[in-house]
Amino acid sequence: MNYAIVSVTPFEQNCTLLWCPETMRGAAVDPGGDLPRILAAAEKHGVTLEKILVTHGHIDHAGGVAELAAQLAIPVEGPHVDDRFWIDGMPQQSKMFGFPDVRSFTPDRWLQAGDSVQVGRQTLEVLHCPGHTPGHVVFFHRPGKLALVGDVLFAGSIGRTDFPKGDYDTLIRSIREVLFPLGDEVEFIPGHGPMSTFGQERRFNPFVGAHG
Structure with missing residues (x-):
């Protein structure tokens, strides 16, 4: 599985292009x-x-989904259906954060733990990792040992849990027990x-590491 990271929005969000090297067909995550x-x-x-994958419903991750899908x-x-309220509220999010008019959307497929998604001939496992948002999912390419974790975990930090329906203890469990x-x-x-x-985060991350 090949990838390229594209920084987007004033929040410098990592949009990831994933593609199958055999078919050169890919997804925008x-x-x-x-x-x-x-x-x-x-x-x-x-x-x-050939498709769009969404980890969760916050505007810096999903604000361009409706337009790109239509274009x-x-x-x-994705994501999991528990993030429907975030996606339905996309127009309100756009006003709150100063984004240009952003449309809500309904995914062609809501995802849940145990699902898989195809990108070309490559398969990604779907992991449900709530805490930052209730419907947050992670995409895992097991052969390439690569995970796209959205805002669950960062280098040296973790996702915020002070948004509606965020939960700190749930996030910590997602990281320690799922990731x-x-x-x-x-x-x-x-x-x-x-x-x-x-491994780096398990050892040194102050929130979830060995000394956290």
Whole structure:
């Protein structure tokens, strides 16, 4: 599985292009905005976008979903249905955070733990990791030991839990009981900031690490 990270929105959110090297068909994960930048990256790498994947319903991750899906006529998969209230409230989020008019959307497929999604000939496992939002999902490519964790975990930090229906204890359980058991060697792309590994965070992250 190949990938490229595209920083989008004033929140510098990591939109990730994932693609299958055999077919060069790919997915845009969390296209929060700045769609010309995302499309330019896909063209640069020779990737044909075939779907949109969404980790959770916050506007910096999902604000460009409706427009990109309409523009390319491609389906949307994710997040978990428990984030429906965030997606339905996308227009209100856009006013609150000063984004241009942003439309809500209904995914073609809500996801839950145990599901899988296809990108070209590659398979990603779906993990439900609530806490930052109740419907947050993580996409895991087991053969490549790569996880796209949205705003669950960051290098040296964790996701905020002070938004509606966020919960700190639930987030910590998601990280320790769902993500860390995948293996120390797994690299992850967070929603913001640099990549890291679960091993690095398990050892040193002050919130969930060995000394946290």
